[in-house]
Amino acid sequence: MxxxxxxxxxxxxxxxxxxxxxxxxxxxxxxxxxxxxxxxxxxxxxxxxxxxxxxxxxxxxxxxxxxxxxxxxxxxxxxxxxxxxxxxxxxxxxxxxxxxxxxxxxxxxxxxxxxxxxxxxxxxxxxxxxxxxxxxxxxxxxxxxxxPLTTRNRHPALLVDERGIHEEPHPMVHAPVWDIPDWVIDAGSREGLASFFSNYPGLAEHHDCVRTGVDNRPDFTRYAQGGGGGLVVSWNMPTGSVPAEERRQYLRSLARNHGGAWFFVPAIAPMExxxxxxxxxxxxxxxxxxxxxxxxxxxxxxxxxxxxxxxxxxxxxxxxxxxxxxxxxxxxxxxxxx
Known part of the structure; x- marks a missing residue:
């Protein structure tokens, strides 16, 4: 992957x-x-x-x-x-x-x-x-x-899947973000997710995530095997409605490249x-x-x-x-x- x-x-x-x-x-x-x-x-x-x-x-x-x-x-x-x-x-x-x-x-x-x-x-x-x-x-x-090296709550690099960005111009970019750990999914709250995302500058700028149910809990998808999962996240485009390639480049500007795949990486103390x-x-x-x-x-x-x-x-x-x-x-x- x-x-x-x-x-x-x-x-x-x-x-x-x-x-x-x-x-x-x-x-x-x-x-x-x-x-x-x-x-x-x-x-x-x-x-x-x-x-x-x-x-x-x-x-x-x-x-x-x-x-x-x-x-x-x-x-x-x-x-x-x-x-x-x-x-x-x-x-x-x-x-x-x-x-x-x-x-x-x-x-x-x-x-x-x-x-x-x-x-x-x-x-x-x-x-x-x-x-x-x-x-x-x-x-x-x-x-x-x-x-993992210990059993602590981790903040791993999170994979962003840009393949589903549709071609028609749009003022928002939507993409699944994967490898969110179990401890965040188990909490299940928007507040907990926002706190987790605050460690990731690219994700802290997101507009919203897919919600479900009367309590607006995040609609996580768990992996069929192993721990963790993901959900769809959206960002407002600063330039309004634009084609897919411009939205893709904006998403990449918020992430880090790992040999062809793109990840949201946390800012860990004392890194700024x-x-x-x-x-x-x-x-x-x-x-x-x-x-x-x-x-x-x-x-x-x-x-x-x-x-x-x-x-x-x-x-x-x-x-x-x-x-x-x-x-x-x-x-x-x-x-x-x-």
Missing amino acids: YMKKDPGEAWEQLRASRATPPGRAESGARRKTYAAALEQAEQMFRAAAVVTPATRPLQIFYGLSQAGRAIAAAAVDLKGEDWRLEGHGIKASGFDKPFPDIEIRTEAATSRGSFVRLSQLLASPLWGREPVRLEDAWDLLPVNLDY RPPHLLMAWWAVIYTLSMLARYDPAVWAGLIGVDGNRHAVPIEALLKRAIDFLPALIAATLEEVTS
Whole structure:
């Protein structure tokens, strides 16, 4: 559901782009960096696919890091030497804490670190010294929907299905929003739904949702298998009655792209706005790679399936990183060069 292109096709697209690099990577040092960084990224991801979780986060992170250098080299908004990245720009600490409570911080906005520069390029937030908990960043990733780290009430990324937007001009856009968790559906009230949506800036701007019954309760549709469900949400178009494509683009402006699918992403404290999903992936994969590298004994315990309940979620995340990130990298390259 969450990926429109398989990783092999995504790598083919990325490899093909090296003959005529996009954006500002068309010549000179930027072209050389673009080609070399993408080659290293692809090799890192292919290496990650044949090792176990003991070292897999290291290969995935450094593959993602090199892809980030290619993105910066091609970005039309990075001029002069601003495309050159130095260091990580992000830090993880608290490896002695429970796994969900590991802390992630970013460097200052003046840093040339990869995470900082790419976040600025992609209009994704930095949060500085006040930490983001790993669990909060974990729940931002659509692929983690079925792999919670704790039993808390979650605020996951919510899939918006734009396929049903009808072609005739209309002053509103209607679309189903999916992956709303059980605790919201069970509450069943418009007030509870509005409170939940308030964490999602794109959804907080909605006009209404489909209602049913004398008490106007939201008309949720539950999944036939597994937890959660969805409902149809509507937004007023700021420009009045417009064709389908304009309504679709407006809806996308409120959401975040994940390799071809679109999601409403929450703004988690201390972030002031939702992160770009590439940067959410970056924060999580970086943290796992640093844990594996600098505290290998703790990491070995976490990935032990016989004794740790986080082992399978970690395995699943790392596998899905190999499957999903190439398409997201390709989509991000298109975003920064269009």
